[in-house]
Amino acid sequence: APRHLMLYRALGYEPPEYAHLPMILGTDRSKLSKRHGAVSIIDYKVHGYLPEAMVNFLSLLGWSLDDKTDIMDIKTIIENFSIDRISKTAAIFNVEKLDWMNGAYIRALSLDDFTDRARPFLAEGVAESRGFERDYVKNALALLQERVKKLGELRDQPELTRFFFIDELEYTPADLLGKKMTAALESSLERLENLDDFIVESMETALRALAEELELKPGQLFGCLRVAVTGQTVSPPLFETMAVLGQESTLKRLRTAVEKSRQLPD
Secondary structure, eight states: OHHHHHHHHHHTOOOOOOOOOOOEEOTTSSBOOGGGSOOSHHHHHHHTOOHHHHHHHHHTSSBOSSSSOOOOOHHHHHHHOOGGGBOSSOEEOOHHHHHHHHHHHHHHSOHHHHHHHHHHHHHHHOGGGGGSOHHHHHHHHHTTTTTOSSTTHHHHOGGGTGGGTOSSOOOOGGGGSOTTHHHHHHHHHHHHHTOSSOSHHHHHHHHHHHHHHTTOOHHHHHHHHHHHHHSSSSOSOHHHHHHHHOHHHHHHHHHHHHHHHTTSOO
16 A cells, blocks of 8 residues: 555545455465465356355455344445444455355245256256256256255256256165065055146145055155155155156156066065
8 A cells, every 4th residue: 555655646646545454364264375265256156156145245254234244235235335344353254154145145036047047057067958948947946946055066966956857767776775665666656646636735645645554654655756756865855856757757767666676686
């Protein structure tokens, strides 16, 4: 600042008022550097952070509105900014807080907006998704909006969504939790074939009743069905996933699972 003031005076200009933000440190309280992660704003864009979340987060590095407000749009920040709220102590660049804030912004998006922003990331990670209509992709992404903290997760973790867009699932018969589940799969298939409405409520009611009849814990039956329809032990909510897949695709996957379960030794 002293050099800048001298230049202004030498050129005959009235110098502006200068104010300096505090130093930005990593969570280990050392000077922020590449070893703390991405340092270019473009890197954060690539990772799938939303612009509005980045503006919000960066505005709070060395400044605050009060002692409790974290989420603010740019209009609120501009209207409430004041020099006297700038901290004199170093600011901490906490990536965990940034991830939390970005997740909050993602959840606040309309489903259409989320779909438009997420599809390029999804297409990078799951190329098969490019061949599907927008409405189907939107219905699939609706099950992920509450879970992801960065849009880049849809690219970097294709297992989150790939099963929506492929015909053949990769899993072993043993993943179906044993030979004893063959009868449960067959009964589930029959119940789902006979549903008049292939909707979440109807599926859940029918399959919970089936679990009780078979003297299985709901988690046992649902875990087996989850593997059968997604190829995974962890996925978005089971019945919502089946509704997105549709009755035809779900039943086809269950028939395949029945055949696989029969390969298990007695």
